[in-house]
Amino acid sequence: MRYAMAVDTKKCVGCSDCVVACQTENNVPIGYCRDWVVEITHGTYPQLELEIRSERCNHCDNSPCVRCCPTGASHYSDGGIVLVTEDKCIGCGxxxxxxPYDARYPHPDGHVDKCTFCIHRVQKGQKPACVEVCPTKCMYFGDLDDPNSDVSKVLKKRKFKTLIPEAGTKPQLYFLI
Amino acid sequence: MKEELIISGRMNYKVDPSLHIWGWEIPLYLFLGGLAAGVLFFAGLYYLRGKENEYQSAVKWVPMITPFLLAIGLGALFLDLHHKPYFWRLYTTIKLQSPMSWGAWTLMVITPLSIIWSATYIKDVFPKWDWKYKWVDDLVAYFIEYRTQLAWIMIIFSVILGIYTGILLSAFNARPLWNTSILGPLFLTSGLSAGAALIMMLSKNPLERIRFSQIDLMLIAVELTMVIHMFMGFRASTEVQIEAAALFLGGPYTLSFWIFVVFIGMLLPAFLEIWELKGNHIPAYIPAVMIISGSLMLRFIIVHAGQASRYLY
Known part of the structure; x- marks a missing residue:
């Protein structure tokens, strides 16, 4: 099993519904976010091109965060989801x-916090909160080992990219282009 | 012309707009750890070379400062933790891939070792010293018999401590400025150089001062070579590392790095030491303080500039 997410940059309108859904679902402290929207404008006027991406932890296959954690608080869970065990985390930073994605932050309670792919929902057969609420249905989630999952099907059909592949982290958040 | 404008909706504390998760605590600890490693290395080395009585400051009494240096460093490390009540989790596991885990365990060996080493010499330095309890006297007498073994362990672990302070940073490929394997040897050399400078400053013996002045000169030459190699490596590397080097080559850290680290921390003291070795009198504390402050500034600038260097995507 290998959970992954794909975000369609052609469909995303940058409404930040995913951000608010995540904050509500996961009780993210005010002023912080586990997912966020990035808008990138390429070119010079009038030849402009806009790419909008909903970003979060890439749940990398080769996670530097898991490697460098001195206590084992950062670890791989079911389906490669990268999690932080709060009472093992010492908050060393x-x-x-x-x-390389700056996807983690120090929670006001002291431990480090980040996207969990809403593992508590996924284990119940539900989709992550951000995927569930997206009004343009631009996000796909599922198991890459299952050829019939939403994410497998869309990655078969569409061209995609990952962020900073040269960092060698083997990210599992795909952007459809 | 291709231009790019990035707008991010993220503004997480200590992460945005650019990373600043590590403030003064980590660089201070890296400096104190390196300094202590330098002093303990020379204590072990000159004990094994049979210079215990010739170089008394290096072997006997300057190492007595190291437990305090390490304690302050550990205190700074503790202050840096965001989840303080769980610090003991460091010692419930050994993570071979995590430099921080290596560092935590190395400190667990070298801190008691620095105390034991100091205890074995305390009666030499303070003749009226009384341990009050006989069992402490017996224990210290036991360790005195094994000084050779202690010296070997101290040399090995001081090198690990010194080099790990750099490896801790170089292991992060997310921060292009840190992601160079020369950072480990550079921090080790800088720590040894600061340690030698501290011994030189505190020694009353002219022969010992000259010896450590010569050692410092050699270490400064090695450091300068490494600094040049570091920038050559960056300039010949990928775009992110070229941009990381630009922080020091015209960017916001240019003046502070070249003036405080290279000029005041290396070139000027090297010049003063050559001047003194040629027979002119220069108070030992002047080059020593410069070298030690350069070593401190190196840690602060590298830790802060490293957090400003990143991948842009």
Missing amino acids: ACISSC
């Missing part, structure tokens, strides 16, 4: 420094 090594994982925050190690993430």
Whole structure:
């Protein structure tokens, strides 16, 4: 089993519904976010091109955060989801420094926090909150080992990219282009 | 012309707009750890070379400062933790891939070792010293018999401590400025150089001062070579590392790095030491303080600039 997510940059309108859904579902403290929207404008006027991406932890196959964690708090869970065990985390910040996507932050309670792919929902057969609420249905989630999962099917059909593949992290958040 | 404008909706504390998760605590600890490693290395080395009485400061009494240096460093490390009540989790596991885990365990060996080493010499330095309890006297007498073995362990672990302070940073490929394997040897050399400078500053013996002045000169030459190699490596590497080097080559850290680390921390003290070795009198504390402050600034600048260097995507 290998959970992954695909975000369609052609469909995303940058409404930030995913951000609010995540904050509500996961009780993210005010002022923080586990997922966020990035808008990138390429070119010069009038030849402009806009790409909008809903970003979060890439749940990498080769996670630098898991490697550098001195206590084992950062670990791989079911289907490769990268999680932080709160009462093992000492809040040293090594994982925050190690993430090329800056997907982690220090929670006000002290431990480090990040996207969990809503594992508590996924284990019940539900989709992550961000995927569930997206009004343009631009996000796909599922098991890459299952050829019939939403994410497998869309990655078979569409061209995609990952972020900073040169960092060698083998990210599992795909962007349809 | 191709231009790119990135707007991110994320504004997480200590992460955005650019990473600043590590403030003064980590660089201070890296400096104190390196300094202690330098002092303990020379204590072990000159004990094994039979110079215990010739170089008394290096072997006997300057190492007595190291438990305090390490304690302050550990205190800074503790202050840096965001989840303080769980610090003991460091010692419930050994993670071979995590430099921080290596560091935590190395400190667990070298801190008691620095105390034991100091205890074995305390009566040499303070003749009226009384341990009060006989069992402490017996224990210290036991360790005195094994000084050779202690010296070997101290040399090995001081090198691990010194080099790990750099490896801790170089293991993060997310921060292109840190992601160079020369950082480990550079921090080790800088720590040894600061340790030698501290011994030189505190020694009353002119022969010992000259010896450590010569050692410092050699270490400064090695450091300068490594700094040049570091920038050559960056300039010949990928775009992110070229941009990381640019932080020091015209960017916001240019003045602080080249003035405080390279000029005041290396070139000027090297010049003063050559001047002194040629027979002119220069108070030992002047080059020593410069070298030690350069070593401190190196840690602060590299830790802060590293957090400003990143992948842009």
